[in-house]
Amino acid sequence: MKILHIIPTANPSYGGPVEGIFRSCAALAVRYHQHQVVTLDHPSDPWVKDSPIPIIPLGTLPHDIRQRRKRLPWVHYGYTPKLIHWLKEHAPEHDVVVVNGLWNFATAAARWSLLSSNVRYFVYTHGMLDPWFRRTSPVKTFFKQVSWLFNEGPLLAGAAGVLFTCEEERMLAHNSFWPYRAKEVVVGYGTADVTGDKQTQIESFRTQLPALGSRKFLLFLSRIHPKKGCDLLIEAFANVVSDMPDLDLVMAGPDQIGWAEQLKAHAASLGLDERIHWPGMLNGDQKWGAFHGSEAFILPSHQENFGIVVVEALACSKPVLITKKVNIWREIADSGAGLIASDDQNGINSLLESFAKLSPTERRDMAAAARATFCQHFDINENIEKFIATVGSERKRAVSIDHAMHAR
Structure with a gap:
């Protein structure tokens, strides 16, 4: 398969989602699956050059400028309209697209470019639907609910699958935003074994x-x-x-x-x-x-x-x-x-x-x-098999449907 990951940044300080992509892409590569990662990073950002996997950085502002201007809503959100155009052109070249995370412009670009296309895509929420955020940030939650109605909600509803790392995360997501519609799949998560002396x-x-x-x-x-x-x-x-x-x-x-x-x-x-x-x-x-x-x-x-x-x-x-x-x-x-x-x-x-x-x-x-x-x-080598089976089975089903339609 040829897999495209969409994520706002490859900066290691972004935490688990970035580390998960690095480890899963390495595990996919040894199984002869191809992958690309597109981000809102700027080409000059240091982690782009140092990334263990190739990154397609489409951001327009270097990290130091983004930090100085982060109070501006469009900078904080990562507004990068050329990502929409890039996805419309290149997403169909892949068998599977995986959207990582919510509440940023990468998610919005995915919604605008993927929802009306024939591209099969999945969404990893990475815990961003946990009700804890509603309790601690009620003002942000109000604006997120508005965004949900027009962006994140339709994106999840149209996905071939919404991926969760564990059963606890899946259950918590039900108490997040309204309306909640998703084809839920618990695929597990993990990392590579430690190496070195x-x-x-x-x-x-x-x-x-x-x-x-x-x-x-x-x-x-x-x-x-x-x-x-x-x-x-x-x-x-x-x-x-x-x-x-x-x-x-x-x-x-x-x-x-x-x-x-x-x-x-x-x-x-x-x-x-x-x-x-x-x-x-x-x-x-x-x-x-x-x-x-x-x-x-x-x-x-x-x-x-x-x-x-x-x-x-x-x-x-x-x-x-x-x-x-x-x-x-x-x-x-x-x-x-x-x-x-x-x-x-x-x-x-x-x-x-x-x-x-x-x-x-x-x-x-x-x-x-x-x-x-x-x-x-x-162990990522165990969990990656379930991920492949999940997105691969959806791909096979799609191919079967296409063949049936052509036969008619």
Whole structure:
């Protein structure tokens, strides 16, 4: 098959959707499927050149200019009208088109170019229909409902399938926007297994963060954002720090909204400035070294569609400490690969307190369960087969219908 992915950006800081495309395209390539990725990025954006797969960047403004003008609605939305023309010309050259994400101009361009065409397309919502957003951003929700009526709603209704990463995400989507019409398919999600030399990666990470030295640590690796529960984690760490004198906390990830300085100041006021470390965004060996070198991974998120970083921790045989707002929490709980709690202060306190009380044997058993859970549920080489079967079966059905019509 020849597959086209549409996504607003290939910037790694965009999170799981980008990482998922990178990993799935690599898995598709070894199965002799072709793929293209079109984005709203500018050709000069650094991640375009550094991307592990070819990117077709159609944006008109470089990243630094977009950042300075991001308060302008059309800049924030990614207004790029030439994407519509590009899709009308090139989308029919592909067997399948996959639209990744909602609420941006890439989605609007897909709606305008695909809905009235004969192109078979699918939509990955990537958790963007979670009702959590309605509760936390009622004003944005009003405007999203208006957009839904004219853009996202018709796009989903006309899709050959709306793809969900897990059953929890599919059920939550029903409480999103009205009217909701979709041919739902749970296809799973995952990432590639970790590669490289473990010790080299750990050394690369610790060299980049000399203040940590050889101390043990818990790892948070995600965006520094209120949605991720960073403030709850710092408070919880302060509450249990005396019970874990040999354990530091690493808060790794990009600070997209300028919140990190406030969090650092609060940590210092709690006497934790030497126990919490802020390396920024980690990539490559440094990222994998952080996973391998940690005692456990923690993500106290208020909303997490899937959590690629959680799966990456599992691949590295690390127990995961997460909330019930991470949509794959049931798989984690059922397999004993980590600890689960509510996404409030008491819940995050309990995660750290419960982990501190685990015996060495219990931690080893949990680490083994983490690796087994990754292999059973989240290895991309397993999940990509279901994706291929889903979009491939639709393609075969379409070919059969075309043949029948020609026979008439």
